[in-house]
Amino acid sequence: MDKVARGRMAHHAGDAAERRIALDYERRGFTVAQRRWRGGGGEIDLVLRNSGRNPGGLVFVEVKHSRSIARAAESLRPAQMRRIRAAAELFLAGEPAGQLTDMRIDVALVDGTGAYEIIENAFGQG
Secondary structure, three states: OOHHHHHHHHHHHHHHHHHHHHHHHHHOOEEEEEEEEEEOOEEEEEEEEEOOOOOOOEEEEEEEEOOOHHHHHHOOOHHHHHHHHHHHHHHHHOOOOHHHOOEEEEEEEEOOOOOEEEEOOOOOOO
């Protein structure tokens, strides 16, 4: 398989992983506010608004897809985490409560079979 075909497959697999994770959050009472939001040099895969027990709160989700959950976790680097935080701060600037908006950053790890693990508040702040 050539490089272009592998890239296309990876893109489709990543898109399917994002849809699967969005459905999980929707089942838990969240609504998708944005998909693949770009800002501040970084992209946030999913921005979800909590409409359940903590209405108005936001969850920013980074979806990592790889052959295994462990490989997906290994692919998240400190520089990427900094870019995601910066993008989340820019997104919050457009919210009514700004930086005071209740929020967290989750990481969803998805393997090649579609199994997944969600790590809530993965960056340890929010």
